[in-house]
Amino acid sequence: MALPDPNAVSWYEATARQRLSAFLDAGTFVEFLGPAERRMSPHLPLFDLPRAFDDGIVTGRGTLDGKPVLIAAQEGRFMGGAFGEVHGGKLVGLLRAALDVKPDAVLILLDTGGVRLQEANAGETAIAETMRAIVDARAAGVPVIGLIGGRSGCYGGGGLIAGTCSRLAVSESGRISVSGPEVIETNKGAEEFDSRDRALVWRTMGGKHRRLIGGADAYVDDSVSAFRAAALDLIGHAPAFDLATLDAEQARLESRLVRFGDCRDATEIWARLGVNDPDAIPSMTTAAFAETVAGVTEASHDAR
Amino acid sequence: MTLAEILASLFPDGHSVVVENGLVTGGGSLDGHPLHVVGIDGTTPLGVDEALTLSAAVLEAIRAGDRAPILVAIDSDSQRMSRRDELLGLNECLAHLAKSLLLANHSGHPTIGLIYGHSAAGAFIATALATRVLAALPGAHPSVMDLPSVARVTKLPLDKLEDMAKSTPVFAPGLDNMVATGAVHVVLDPGKPLDGQIRNLIGNLPQGDHRDRLGRERGGRPAAQDVAARVAEQARGA
Numbered sequence: 001m002a003l004p005d006p007n008a009v010s011w012y013e014a015t016a017r018q019r020l021s022a023f024l025d026a027g028t029f030v031e032f033l034g035p036a037e038r039r040m041s042p043h044l045p046l047f048d049l050p051r052a053f054d055d056g057i058v059t060g061r062g063t064l065d066g067k068p069v070l071i072a073a074q075e076g077r078f079m080g081g082a083f084g085e086v087h088g089g090k091l092v093g094l095l096r097a098a099l100d101v102k103p104d105a106v107l108i109l110l111d112t113g114g115v116r117l118q119e120a121n122a123g124e125t126a127i128a129e130t131m132r133a134i135v136d137a138r139a140a141g142v143p144v145i146g147l148i149g150g151r152s153g154c155y156g157g158g159g160l161i162a163g164t165c166s167r168l169a170v171s172e173s174g175r176i177s178v179s180g181p182e183v184i185e186t187n188k189g190a191e192e193f194d195s196r197d198r199a200l201v202w203r204t205m206g207g208k209h210r211r212l213i214g215g216a217d218a219y220v221d222d223s224v225s226a227f228r229a230a231a232l233d234l235i236g237h238a239p240a241f242d243l244a245t246l247d248a249e250q251a252r253l254e255s256r257l258v259r260f261g262d263c264r265d266a267t268e269i270w271a272r273l274g275v276n277d278p279d280a281i282p283s284m285t286t287a288a289f290a291e292t293v294a295g296v297t298e299a300s301h302d303a304r
Numbered sequence: 305m306t307l308a309e310i311l312a313s314l315f316p317d318g319h320s321v322v323v324e325n326g327l328v329t330g331g332g333s334l335d336g337h338p339l340h341v342v343g344i345d346g347t348t349p350l351g352v353d354e355a356l357t358l359s360a361a362v363l364e365a366i367r368a369g370d371r372a373p374i375l376v377a378i379d380s381d382s383q384r385m386s387r388r389d390e391l392l393g394l395n396e397c398l399a400h401l402a403k404s405l406l407l408a409n410h411s412g413h414p415t416i417g418l419i420y421g422h423s424a425a426g427a428f429i430a431t432a433l434a435t436r437v438l439a440a441l442p443g444a445h446p447s448v449m450d451l452p453s454v455a456r457v458t459k460l461p462l463d464k465l466e467d468m469a470k471s472t473p474v475f476a477p478g479l480d481n482m483v484a485t486g487a488v489h490v491v492l493d494p495g496k497p498l499d500g501q502i503r504n505l506i507g508n509l510p511q512g513d514h515r516d517r518l519g520r521e522r523g524g525r526p527a528a529q530d531v532a533a534r535v536a537e538q539a540r541g542a
Contacts (some may be wrong), residue, residue, distance in 0.1 A: 032538035033531065037305070042527050043474050059535055070539060089516065089528040093535030096391045100540050115425075117457050120448035122525050124502040125515055128433035129532075132513050133401070135406040159482075160429055163399025170444040178394045187385045202491065204391050215383065215393045237365045243366055246407055249400050250363055254356055257392060262351075266391060300530075304398075 006225040011149040012173045014224065016073035019109055020226040021212040023231075024062035024071065031060040033090055041084050043119045052078045053084040059094045065232055067104035070094050073176035076111035076152035083157060084116040088126020095133035097280050098142045105143045105235045106134075113180070113270065114156015127157035134164045135241060143238030145165065147227050148174035148216070150206070166238035167303065169218040169230040170207035176215060193302050200280065203266040208281055208289060212270055213256060221286050239302040255298045258296070273298060305420055305441050305494050307345045307377060313498040314339075314375075327354055328377055329361045340413075341367045344429075345379030350427035351384030355397040358431075362404040371412040373506050376405065378432045379421025398426050402434035409436045414506050417477075419488070421442045433487060437505055440479055440488045447477030473524040475482055484524025486515035 014022070021030055033039055035053030056078035061070050072091050074081040091108070098106050115123035129191040134144045145204050146162045148154045149171030154162050159178045162168055172178065179187075181195035194200060203209060211219040217234060222225035241246050260269045270278035273296045284292065293299045305313075307328065311321055314538045319332030321341050326348025332492045342361045344350060352480075365374055383394060409415045417435035423446045431500070432438050432446070451469065455462040469476030473484040492501045516532055519525025 021377060032535045037534075039527070039531055039534075043472070046468065046472060047460065059539075060484050061539060085525055085528050086531050089531030090535050092516070092528070093532035094539060096532065097536040097539035103473075115448055117449060117454050118475055120454070121481050121485040122474050122519070123488065123527065124429065124432070124448045124526060125519070126528065127480075128487070129513055129515060131402055131429070131434065132406060135403060135410070139410055157426065159395030159430055160399045160402065160426060163396045164403060176395055177400060178383050178391045179390060184385045184387065184390070186453075195389045204387060209391075211394075212395060215396055241403075241407070241410075243363070243407065243411070246359075246363060246400070246404055247367075249396075249403075250356065252354075253393070253397055254360075257352060257356065260392060262453060263391065264388075269391070301511050 006228060007223055010222050011224055011227055012151060014077040014110065015077065016111065019224060020058055020071065020073050023228050024064055025066065028061055028062040029060065033059065033095065039086050039151050041086050041119065044087065044139050047118045054218050055084060055090070056081060057087045059090045061103070063233060064228065066233070069107055070103045071104050071107045071109070072097055073109035074111040074150070076150040079116055081111040081150065081152040082113050083126050084119040084125035085122035085126065085181055087116070088123055088130065092126060092129045092133055095130060099140050100138040102142060105145050107147060107231060108135055108161070109147045110154045110158055110162060111150030111152045112154060112156070112158035114158050120281050124157065124169060125236040127161060130161055132163045134161070134189035136229060138166055138241035141299065143235050145231055145234050145238070146171070147231060149222060149227065153177070153205070155175050166236035168216040169220055169227060169234060170210055170216040171222045172207045173222060174207035174210070174216070175201065175205040176210050183222040191300070201284060209266045212273060212295055212296055212299055213274070214252065214301055217300070219289060219293065221295055229302060245303060248301070251299060256258035305344060307379070307420070310377065310420060312419070314511050317498065327357050329535030333360050334503060337374040338370060340372055340374045341377060342374065343376070344380040344427070347379055347381050347422050348435060349381035349384035350398065350430060351386065352394055352397040355401045355430065357477045359401040359404040362401070362408055365413065366408050371415060373414040374405070374408055375502065376415060376417045376431055376435050378417065378419045379425045379429065380427045382424035383426035390454055398430035402430045405434040416502060416505055419446055422446070424448065436509055437489045438487060439505060440483070440491050442491060442493055444479050445477065446479060446482045450477060481524060484519070484522045484527060486492045486522060489518070
């Protein structure tokens with residue numbers, strides 16, 4: 001079977017398994033607790049819902065340009081990539097092993113709506129365990145890199161996991177947020193957030209906004225090869241997990257609230273960041289956007 | 305118990321804890337040693353501003369270098385659901401608060417969560433669930449999402465969900481269910497002084513993260529520990 005051309009594979013359109021096989025060095029992926037082992041959700045049958053042999057996440061090892069990495073990819077097409085008990089346990093186990101394996105990095109291909117409500121308590125606890133395990137890996141010197149550009153975005157507890165990673169790469173589709181548009185609208189009304197206004201969703205939570213304000217460290221085209229190049233670069237520039245980093249992050253985030261706390265829309269923030277034509281940002285090509293980002297001091301930092 | 309009752313029971317000789325806009329900061333003395341307190345009171349939502357106020361207090365405690373324990377007292381709403389909070393990077397601010405608490409633990413400060421009221425979703429993850437050990441008081445009611453919202457998202461009738469909630473701890477709100485999943489380590493006895501009970505917790509801190517083991521033993525999370533162990537074992541293999 002011919003391997004897919006990573007330049008041609010859209011990250012957004014690909015399944016988790018297609019992303020992994022095109023992302024890693026050809027033929028190097030070894031899966032842990034794969035579908036043959038049938039570790040499915042013990043809870044979904046109670047809700048008469050179909051199960052997946054991998055519970056919507058693929059975990060394993062491989063190499064990236066020869067570097068050994070541990071890797072997990074969420075499948076946004078199964079239950080919105082949400083964290084259930086088995087799904088979460090697989091990610092937690094992978095991260096815990098990083099302390100012994102000492103890979104060059106742990107890569108998490110996030111594609112999730114957050115907690116799977118049918119297994120809410122297990123999913124919520126697994127997210128907390130994941131964050132603790134990420135911090136343990138980082139403190140031991142293993143970079144943890146998040147890659148976000150899938151159908152389900154990165155919502156709920158997934159957003160908190162993203163903020164715990166050493167570095168993040170996003171594409172335009174890579175929405176990062178805690179409360180999703182529908183959740184805000186349901187709880188606070190359409191005047192607060194009109195979830196059908198897709199342009200508003202992209203401006204508020206999308207990859208370009210996150211990159212401009214420093215919420216992500218790389219902005220890439222929607223291709224597997226672009227994510228691969230970004231991941232390789234980010235592995236080499238991961239901040240330490242220590243008091244100096246968190247003090248710097250505290251200062252960075254406090255300064256953001258002081259400068260932009262009264263803004264109603266992302267375009268106001270982009271204007272204050274020094275972007276000449278904020279209204280042009282959403283339609284900008286990746287190359288033009290990269291030039292814009294290079295002129296924004298706040299976008300690039302070691303404070304995460 | 306109310307926050308005032310908790311503080312009185314914890315610090316019979318007085319304390320410096322203050323509550324401002326629902327945010328709790330300060331400390332007191334436990335057996336002659338300092339105990340830092342941070343938290344959320346009055347079912348206050350946790351937004352970007354609140355998260356950074358609390359993380360600043362945690363980082364200040366770490367900077368003091370005294371390795372004193374930090375008590376995280378929680379009666380919160382969920383994360384603040386608003387356009388402004390998401391625009392300003394709520395995910396970064398909540399993660400930053402959780403990381404500050406996890407760094408405190410790494411730096412030798414025992415972190416003890418105490419949930420005495422409500423908490424939910426992202427607010428619960430960023431505070432109580434980011435501590436080394438989480439205790440609860442009877443009457444606490446943590447949840448991920450309330451059942452009517454679960455009904456809306458899962459498109460299941462509410463009465464069916466209420467029925468299922470009686471026998472299935474994995475999705476239903478409430479303290480007993482969070483105990484069963486292992487997220488809550490222990491439920492304290494409000495009839496006894498809290499200082500001794502917190503002192504016991506600090507003296508017997510679990511090494512590592514045992515929440516999945518507790519979840520298996522208590523039946524609320526039957527699979528997680530084995531799944532994590534199997535993946536880790538295969539990852540450690542050649």
